[in-house]
Amino acid sequence: MSDADPYAHRRGDAVIELTDERGVALSDTDVQVRQLRHAFQFGCTAVDLDADESLRSLWLDLFDTATLPRFYWGRYEPERGRTRRDAVLRLARWYAERGVRLKGHPLVWHTVKPRWLDELPLPEAETLLRGRIRREVRDFAGLVDAWDVINETVIMPRFDNEPDGIANAVTRLAAQKGRVEMVRLAVDEARSVGTASLLVLNDFDLGPEYEHLIEDVLDAGIPIDAIGLQSHMHQGFRGEDGLREICDRFARFGLPLHWTETTLVSGDLMPAEIVDLNDYRVDAWPSTAQGEQRQAAEIVRHYRTLVEHPAVQSITYWGLDDATAWLGAPAGLVRTDGTPKPAYRALHDLIRGEWWLPPQTSRTDQAGRITLAGFAGTYEITTARGRTVAEIRPGASQTVAAMA
Structure with missing residues (x-):
């Protein structure tokens, strides 16, 4: 556990790779990100x-x-x-x-x-x-x-x-x-x-x-x-x-x-x-x-x-x-x-x-990627083409493939 961040073990970093239904990268695309829930169970x-x-x-x-x-x-x-x-x-x-x-x-x-x-x-x-x-x-x-x-x-x-x-x-x-x-x-x-x-x-x-x-x-x-x-x-x-x-x-x-x-x-x-x-x-x-x-x-x-x-x-x-x-x-x-x-x-x-990521807007790069950092959990990713959901795990950076 980090002295600087007592919740470091709850956070995750991810590269989200967005494609269309044919597998083509959604480059230069506006993306809205919204957290849906934590991986930790707040009940x-x-x-x-x-x-x-x-x-x-x-x-x-x-x-x-x-x-x-x-x-x-x-x-x-x-x-x-x-x-x-x-x-x-x-x-x-x-x-x-x-x-x-x-x-x-x-x-x-x-x-x-x-x-x-x-x-x-x-x-x-x-x-x-x-x-x-x-x-x-x-x-x-x-x-x-x-x-x-x-x-x-x-x-x-x-x-x-x-x-x-x-x-x-x-x-x-x-x-x-x-x-x-x-x-x-x-x-x-x-x-x-x-x-x-x-x-x-x-x-x-x-x-x-x-x-x-x-x-x-x-x-x-x-x-x-x-x-x-x-x-x-x-x-x-x-x-x-x-x-x-x-x-x-x-x-x-x-x-x-x-x-x-x-x-x-x-x-x-x-x-x-x-x-x-x-x-x-x-x-x-x-x-x-x-x-x-x-x-x-x-x-x-x-x-x-x-x-x-x-x-x-x-x-x-x-x-x-x-x-x-x-x-x-x-x-x-x-x-x-x-x-x-x-x-x-x-x-x-x-x-x-x-402990919550506020709604945010990003734009994908040429490879259809955005980066996401926040508490581990479920995130909704929306583009003009559709909506997908990505799970961010705690720990080291990860790559998540998603279609939207």
Whole structure:
């Protein structure tokens, strides 16, 4: 990483060679260049189609990768055999049609799973879980090309928080099989469908237990594609040193790091003595002017630190607006009245400002070439003859052949 440019590893230089349909160079031709998205995945949870159009516009103006938290099994299939497939497909297609990358969340989790599953014999529950994984991956192939394949495996075998006293089927299965075999179950079933899905092992536990699990999973030859790291910072920003320390620890496994769930609050911080964030309950948790300024400053520090780290490939902000925020926290980038907070503007200034190539016009040389330098990503190239798209990779200069 360059001391002068902490983002040098995110940038690329390219020579674009433009030809017509016969392969003849488009010499002395005006060319308009527009960036479409980053190679780095700047993500957020998807906004529903019934949300206000202005909220969807705010989402699209900032992010390029959507997590669809619509696959919690208990909500996706509340009655056995009756899923919400069609509604989720409509949502996925809406984003895909706008060039957004999609990830499904989650395929296996011990929470928000169907109550009817818990009442079944464990072998039958396992059979249904395996089939559920295959079904969702198959049904959304070509739209959803990444999955949080198993969520919070560290705590899974010991999770015990069922209100009606019926033993949790997924917890019982994890206790019987062990963590590594639960990961194998999830990955094997997702891979068996034959798609090229990117599979993320995801957890909020960022300590030694998760590190040991990853070691054991890799030693067992289970092919995961990325390590998911959650950080809901309801009790305060971790700080640059804390983020770097976490990234360095998990980067040793040689897999891309995905910060899959990140939040910063714009109101009072949750008390430090709260161990499980779910245990904090208040009548109201408002966003405040002071908190919004703090959130804006911290989100810039958070994103700069993670984008600087070469192992990080993706950051997902968990909840665009306060109206749908997890635990009712003022953790969104948009207020409940639909207006953007300072944090939205600050993040936009980074992702679509400092780290974004503004639209520009160039003219090809005699060989039909233009040069392009910017953050790695997808670029639209337009001439009077037509339009093409070029992918710029990070690193050394490259030559990209394109027809327009």
